[in-house]
Amino acid sequence: MLNTLDLGRSVSKDDYKKELPELRSRLLEAQRALLTAGISVLVIIEGMDGSGRAQVVNKLHEWLDPRGIQTHTFWKPSDEECERPAYWRYWREMPAAGQIAIFLGGWYRDIVTDAIQDKIKEDNLDARLTPVNDIEHLLAHDRTLILKFWYHLPQDEQEQRLKIEKSTPDDRYSSSKEAIKGREKLTLWAERILRTTDMADAPWFLIEASDMRYRDLATGYSLLKALEKRITNQINQRSEPLPPQEPALPQAQSARVTLLDHVDLQTSINKDEYEDKILKRQNELRELTWKAYSLGISTYLIFEGWDAAGKGGTIRRLTSGIDARLYRVIPYGAPSSHELQHHYLWRFWRQVPRAGRVAIFDRSWYGRVLVERVENLCLPAEWQRAYHEINDFEKQLVNGKNLLLKFWLHISPKEQLRRFEDRQNTPWKNYKITPDDWRNREKRPEYELAVNEMILRTSTEYAPWHIVASEDKNYGRLEVLDTVCAALSARIKAAE
Amino acid sequence: MLNTLDLGRSVSKDDYKKELPELRSRLLEAQRALLTAGISVLVIIEGMDGSGRAQVVNKLHEWLDPRGIQTHTFWKPSDEECERPAYWRYWREMPAAGQIAIFLGGWYRDIVTDAIQDKIKEDNLDARLTPVNDIEHLLAHDRTLILKFWYHLPQDEQEQRLKIEKSTPDDRYSSSKEAIKGREKLTLWAERILRTTDMADAPWFLIEASDMRYRDLATGYSLLKALEKRITNQINQRSEPLPPQEPALPQAQSARVTLLDHVDLQTSINKDEYEDKILKRQNELRELTWKAYSLGISTYLIFEGWDAAGKGGTIRRLTSGIDARLYRVIPYGAPSSHELQHHYLWRFWRQVPRAGRVAIFDRSWYGRVLVERVENLCLPAEWQRAYHEINDFEKQLVNGKNLLLKFWLHISPKEQLRRFEDRQNTPWKNYKITPDDWRNREKRPEYELAVNEMILRTSTEYAPWHIVASEDKNYGRLEVLDTVCAALSARIKAAE
Numbered sequence: 001m002l003n004t005l006d007l008g009r010s011v012s013k014d015d016y017k018k019e020l021p022e023l024r025s026r027l028l029e030a031q032r033a034l035l036t037a038g039i040s041v042l043v044i045i046e047g048m049d050g051s052g053r054a055q056v057v058n059k060l061h062e063w064l065d066p067r068g069i070q071t072h073t074f075w076k077p078s079d080e081e082c083e084r085p086a087y088w089r090y091w092r093e094m095p096a097a098g099q100i101a102i103f104l105g106g107w108y109r110d111i112v113t114d115a116i117q118d119k120i121k122e123d124n125l126d127a128r129l130t131p132v133n134d135i136e137h138l139l140a141h142d143r144t145l146i147l148k149f150w151y152h153l154p155q156d157e158q159e160q161r162l163k164i165e166k167s168t169p170d171d172r173y174s175s176s177k178e179a180i181k182g183r184e185k186l187t188l189w190a191e192r193i194l195r196t197t198d199m200a201d202a203p204w205f206l207i208e209a210s211d212m213r214y215r216d217l218a219t220g221y222s223l224l225k226a227l228e229k230r231i232t233n234q235i236n237q238r239s240e241p242l243p244p245q246e247p248a249l250p251q252a253q254s255a256r257v258t259l260l261d262h263v264d265l266q267t268s269i270n271k272d273e274y275e276d277k278i279l280k281r282q283n284e285l286r287e288l289t290w291k292a293y294s295l296g297i298s299t300y301l302i303f304e305g306w307d308a309a310g311k312g313g314t315i316r317r318l319t320s321g322i323d324a325r326l327y328r329v330i331p332y333g334a335p336s337s338h339e340l341q342h343h344y345l346w347r348f349w350r351q352v353p354r355a356g357r358v359a360i361f362d363r364s365w366y367g368r369v370l371v372e373r374v375e376n377l378c379l380p381a382e383w384q385r386a387y388h389e390i391n392d393f394e395k396q397l398v399n400g401k402n403l404l405l406k407f408w409l410h411i412s413p414k415e416q417l418r419r420f421e422d423r424q425n426t427p428w429k430n431y432k433i434t435p436d437d438w439r440n441r442e443k444r445p446e447y448e449l450a451v452n453e454m455i456l457r458t459s460t461e462y463a464p465w466h467i468v469a470s471e472d473k474n475y476g477r478l479e480v481l482d483t484v485c486a487a488l489s490a491r492i493k494a495a496e
Numbered sequence: 497m498l499n500t501l502d503l504g505r506s507v508s509k510d511d512y513k514k515e516l517p518e519l520r521s522r523l524l525e526a527q528r529a530l531l532t533a534g535i536s537v538l539v540i541i542e543g544m545d546g547s548g549r550a551q552v553v554n555k556l557h558e559w560l561d562p563r564g565i566q567t568h569t570f571w572k573p574s575d576e577e578c579e580r581p582a583y584w585r586y587w588r589e590m591p592a593a594g595q596i597a598i599f600l601g602g603w604y605r606d607i608v609t610d611a612i613q614d615k616i617k618e619d620n621l622d623a624r625l626t627p628v629n630d631i632e633h634l635l636a637h638d639r640t641l642i643l644k645f646w647y648h649l650p651q652d653e654q655e656q657r658l659k660i661e662k663s664t665p666d667d668r669y670s671s672s673k674e675a676i677k678g679r680e681k682l683t684l685w686a687e688r689i690l691r692t693t694d695m696a697d698a699p700w701f702l703i704e705a706s707d708m709r710y711r712d713l714a715t716g717y718s719l720l721k722a723l724e725k726r727i728t729n730q731i732n733q734r735s736e737p738l739p740p741q742e743p744a745l746p747q748a749q750s751a752r753v754t755l756l757d758h759v760d761l762q763t764s765i766n767k768d769e770y771e772d773k774i775l776k777r778q779n780e781l782r783e784l785t786w787k788a789y790s791l792g793i794s795t796y797l798i799f800e801g802w803d804a805a806g807k808g809g810t811i812r813r814l815t816s817g818i819d820a821r822l823y824r825v826i827p828y829g830a831p832s833s834h835e836l837q838h839h840y841l842w843r844f845w846r847q848v849p850r851a852g853r854v855a856i857f858d859r860s861w862y863g864r865v866l867v868e869r870v871e872n873l874c875l876p877a878e879w880q881r882a883y884h885e886i887n888d889f890e891k892q893l894v895n896g897k898n899l900l901l902k903f904w905l906h907i908s909p910k911e912q913l914r915r916f917e918d919r920q921n922t923p924w925k926n927y928k929i930t931p932d933d934w935r936n937r938e939k940r941p942e943y944e945l946a947v948n949e950m951i952l953r954t955s956t957e958y959a960p961w962h963i964v965a966s967e968d969k970n971y972g973r974l975e976v977l978d979t980v981c982a983a984l985s986a987r988i989k990a991a992e
Contacts, residue, residue: 083851341592355579
């Protein structure tokens with residue numbers, strides 16, 4: 001989840017200068033409107049050490065009217081605070097109607113710290129997060145707009161920045177050295193915490209902090225868009241509370257990089273090598289799936305990708321390596337009228353296999369955050385809620401022992417065009433191409449953003465995404481088989 | 497909470513006959529409207545053994561169109577079910593749009609059972625209930641109306657009914673003998689579970705099951721009102737999702753009994769005895785409060801009651817027994833314009849005392865579910881949400897070690913009139929009576945229902961309500977002092 005944030009998004013000095021005046025004047029305008037609308041705003045700032053959380057806060061103070069904004073840090077509790085319930089210190093600083101309060105850390109800081117110090121275990125994390133969700137719901141139900149920002153740094157960048165040891169007045173938290181050492185643990189726990197507390201009425205914005213100009217502008221724009229949306233909703237008395245979760249991007253192209261831009265599509269494999277290796281893998285897979293069957297480990301393989309990226313062919317290579325009694329391929333198109341009578345997850349729940357089987361999904365529940373999002377087939381609040389619902393669903397499927405892998409088959413627009421034309425010109429491939437495919441192709445930029453956010457928000461420790469370079473079909477197929485075999489063999493080893 | 501349900505509500509045979517035709521025809525009409533509106537309904541039936549859960553279900557089948565209603569029991573999971581995630585068996589039976597599904601027990605049954613068998617501890621209950629809240633939110637967000645019913649029986653009634661041992665096809669659950677033995681434990685755990693899962697979009701209806709006619713009619717009417725409200729909201733595209741939580745009452749007067757009808761107002765005490773005893777208690781209290789101070793145990797005493805019931809006088813008798821350095825009396829009227837800029841709980845959070853002090857609240861956060869409810873000063877969804885928020889707030893105040901007691905001072909309308917007139921006719925008591933008091937008096941029936949529901953939903957193991965008969969002022973005052981001394985001394989003993 002967080003590691004997919006290392007995209008290298010940046011904003012040049014020139015672009016920054018161009019963006020700033022409009023951002024600032026619109027922020028001030030929105031701030032004035034808050035007062036008339038009687039909306040309180042609570043901004044929670046969290047993230048990695050060295051990511052510049054305090055710098056962001058100072059920037060916001062610079063941009064906004066200081067009479068309407070206050071920042072609160074929660075260092076070591078005073079003795080006065082220790083004598084009261086834990087949340088008393090936060091209630092003291094709650095913003096009044098029309099005000100913006102920034103909590104540096106707030107109720108998340110202690111939870112993150114306790115987790116890193118092994119004071120929280122995975123199975124009591126929920127209990128620790130219940131009061132957090134309670135207070136956020138309570139405030140959001142009232143008239144508080146809650147926005148939460150997590151700042152992320154790639155490892156080398158963090159090491160660089162933390163060379164200069166900083167000291168804070170709060171000695172409860174880690175030193176720079178410890179921060180670097182505990183980085184991996186922090187990431188793991190942060191992901192769990194963000195996942196559980198990423199609610200429709202209190203969303204997390206995940207922001208890459210390598211480039212300071214990008215970091216600050218992305219924060220400013222995310223805040224601005226959320227304020228503007230909330231104010232408009234208030235005026236129109238609409239109750240759709242949610243701002244877009246993807247950080248609103250400034251115009252600079254370098255700030256719109258997505259995960260897909262990082263995929264190396266030049267990779268390929270020669271035919272002989274491919275045929276040799278794929279056969280080996282298929283034999284391996286046959287053995288592994290029988291072994292998994294005997295251990296009761298179910299395998300879920302989910303395939304998504306661009307039209308003509310080769311899902312069908314890849315799935316065929318997979319199934320050639322599995323006994324027909326053990327697997328099922330389940331293709332999903334638009335829901336039937338019968339399926340539409342139910343929750344969108346219902347038609348997937350129906351296909352949960354018995355223990356030890358392999359279920360291969362040719363398209364899946366991710367339609368909710370891809371086609372349904374881009375084509376406006378559901379409300380924004382619905383697809384935004386879906387990330388949480390899907391993570392939860394997959395956690396139940398994995399159930400601490402099963403295997404769930406998700407593949408995004410990636411090809412370039414150029415290669416896609418070549419394959420579309422090939423399909424159109426080859427009579428026996430003709431059925432594979434429809435007017436819909438051409439229409440989807442035109443919406444590629446919207447889909448790219450949707451794919452990026454999907455991978456960002458649903459890559460979990462228990463159900464990871466794999467982006468597969470499928471420009472060379474054989475290369476992609478082999479990579480999928482490699483991944484499945486490696487993961488299944490690891491899961492079996494863990495169970496034995 | 498549940499023990500306050502022993503009200504003896506009943507419906508006579510005649511009244512039942514009178515009510516039934518309208519209830520049935522409106523239910524059928526609502527059921528037809530569901531289909532056009534595309535709303536799914538999930539009814540969860542839970543409660544004590546012997547309360548007749550299955551009888552209620554059969555009654556609903558009789559009243560509704562059988563083509564649109566299905567009941568599901570979740571007995572011992574099949575081997576097919578054991579091989580899938582735990583919630584798979586529930587997803588199999590989810591109602592389609594326009595359908596009503598009744599879950600007998602559903603996801604609550606195993607949790608209740610595990611709790612009684614000590615397989616759940618208080619501090620991991622939240623973790624067990626997280627998936628419950630998750631799935632209920634997920635369904636409610638979609639288009640499912642979720643209604644949950646808990647049926648309660650007084651002890652003697654339960655023992656009577658369970659004399660005839662019944663057997664069920666599910667051998668995982670308790671026999672009748674065990675049910676009676678485990679009654680107290682069940683009540684405790686049920687209260688905790690109901691409290692945590694009583695959500696705006698999935699409310700619990702608590703229904704007294706002693707009188708079968710009342711039980712069935714109250715269920716039928718609660719269901720009916722909830723359906724009708726949801727359908728109207730759907731048509732008007734309003735998003736206020738919540739049906740009233742107080743079981744909708746049929747017209748029969750005997751079905752509208754409230755807790756207050758059970759208070760014996762004839763109790764009194766003679767002056768000498770009173771003066772002797774109150775002095776003794778005050779001295780005791782002085783010692784106890786110093787002791788509590790030294791142990792860091794805070795005391796919260798909350799006073800609510802009818803106008804002229806004697807809150808002021810009672811509080812004075814209390815404070816005479818406490819060192820002025822240790823207590824604070826905090827009176828609450830209508831919120832100031834400054835306070836209105838914040839969440840309604842904020843002005844109470846501000847007054848949380850330091851460790852070991854005594855805070856006496858002359859009126860309190862219960863204004864939300866009393867005056868604000870009756871006078872329409874907040875939306876129904878807001879006061880309905882408040883029960884949960886208040887329970888949660890008080891849990892934080894008690895924090896596992898402090899004392900929180902809530903008193904409702906009760907007098908009859910007749911005695912109230914006498915005191916009002918006395919205030920009006922005595923020049924130096926004149927300031928105590930305002931036109932508001934007379935207006936409130938006229939709304940007594942609405943207030944009685946509000947008080948009943950307040951006590952029902954916010955009597956918790958950690959913060960109980962005490963209804964004090966104050967018809968005789970001295971009697972009431974002494975009872976309050978008795979209660980405070982006994983509770984504080986018990987709390988101190990537990991801490992030492």
